[in-house]
Amino acid sequence: MGRTSDARERILAAATDLFSRRSYGSIGVAEICAQAGTPKGSFYHFFESKQALALEIIDLQWNSQRGRWQRILDGDGPLVHRLKDLFAFTVEMQTASLNDAGVVSGCLFGNLSLELSTGDDPMRQKLRAIFDEQVELIRRSIEAAQALGELTTIDAPGAAKSIVAQIEGTVLFAKLFNDPGQLDQLWANSLRLLQVADS
Amino acid sequence: MGRTSDARERILAAATDLFSRRSYGSIGVAEICAQAGTPKGSFYHFFESKQALALEIIDLQWNSQRGRWQRILDGDGPLVHRLKDLFAFTVEMQTASLNDAGVVSGCLFGNLSLELSTGDDPMRQKLRAIFDEQVELIRRSIEAAQALGELTTIDAPGAAKSIVAQIEGTVLFAKLFNDPGQLDQLWANSLRLLQVADS
Numbered sequence A, B: 001m002g003r004t005s006d007a008r009e010r011i012l013a014a015a016t017d018l019f020s021r022r023s024y025g026s027i028g029v030a031e032i033c034a035q036a037g038t039p040k041g042s043f044y045h046f047f048e049s050k051q052a053l054a055l056e057i058i059d060l061q062w063n064s065q066r067g068r069w070q071r072i073l074d075g076d077g078p079l080v081h082r083l084k085d086l087f088a089f090t091v092e093m094q095t096a097s098l099n100d101a102g103v104v105s106g107c108l109f110g111n112l113s114l115e116l117s118t119g120d121d122p123m124r125q126k127l128r129a130i131f132d133e134q135v136e137l138i139r140r141s142i143e144a145a146q147a148l149g150e151l152t153t154i155d156a157p158g159a160a161k162s163i164v165a166q167i168e169g170t171v172l173f174a175k176l177f178n179d180p181g182q183l184d185q186l187w188a189n190s191l192r193l194l195q196v197a198d199s
Helices: A004-021 A029-036 A040-046 A050-073 A079-101 A108-116 A121-147 A156-176 A180-193 B004-021 B029-036 B040-046 B050-073 B079-101 B108-116 B121-147 B156-176 B180-193
Strands: none
Touching: A004 A029, A004 A040, A004 A050, A004 A079, A029 A040, A029 A050, A050 A079, A050 A108, A050 A121, A079 A121, A079 A156, A079 A180, A108 A121, A108 A156, A108 B108, A108 B156, A121 A156, A121 B156, A156 A180, A156 B108, A156 B121, A156 B156, A156 B180, A180 B156, A180 B180, B004 B029, B004 B040, B004 B050, B004 B079, B029 B040, B029 B050, B050 B079, B050 B108, B050 B121, B079 B121, B079 B156, B079 B180, B108 B121, B108 B156, B121 B156, B156 B180
16 A cells, blocks of 8 residues: 555556556556555545546646647747647657557547547536637637738638547557557648648 | 347347447447347357457448448549548438437447557457558549549548548547537548649
């Protein structure tokens, strides 16, 4: 048993690790507690359920990832360069997962969307809100680039959504083929979705 | 109990229905047999395991879907019109799922890729082969359209892959938002990935 004082953090860390490597449905509270080195009783002291824990992990991951997306998209230089940096960040995350865990774990939000979205309503609401925010962050950047005359894209919300869909579909390939190199085409494909000549 | 003579078909039908509505990991052999109205013993008479059953269902679905893809893509008329028909078929499948089961079930191959691809090797091999075939079917159509001077797309394999990724990412949104209307932009976005003006 570890110290009680950090049991909550150890449960969060163990579950984050397990959820990145296996499906949500295949992981039980007992396994999370075993990996965290905490008794099952202390789990329910901190979390109402596995779902409550998962919702907190999704929040933590999106808060961290949103910060990174904002810093990249609000940076200087032409939008297309910032998008290139955003995709480099995606490659970096998947490469880190391959190096640390031996597998490309994909996108937690996409994984849970396809595993649970027909059944788990609080999760579905949260995942919808995250993807809406991702589209919104990119849409705002596209509109700022339009205002500067950088882009001639006509439909900013549609283009933003198509880029987020392209990220999710490409991350699916990276996970299935266990190969972050699948993500290399993301930038060129996004330029096409934005109707920009390659640069 | 139903008749033994069609027990195998009833197991396949029950599992296909369950796999389209819930995650693979959440469904056990007992539940499949209960829905099929067959004793558990007869399950193992026909299938070695849940995995063996799932592999057969994936084959059946892809054989049927591949036939439809081929008929559409090998049809007459400009490629862009055939792609429009391919996406109409995708919308039709997801709308049928919404009408029949009350949920947009998404793409079985994409769902299983994100749920299982870090862990289940026979499944991963099969899913990789299916996505490779999808990319190949579209690549051949693009190259045929290039040969006719219909397209100026330079990188046919890259464009084909980006279209399949766009389908998967967009189907993810359709499932998460339980709305086949999310697929409406697929055609316009694919024309951009092919570097074709909207038509």
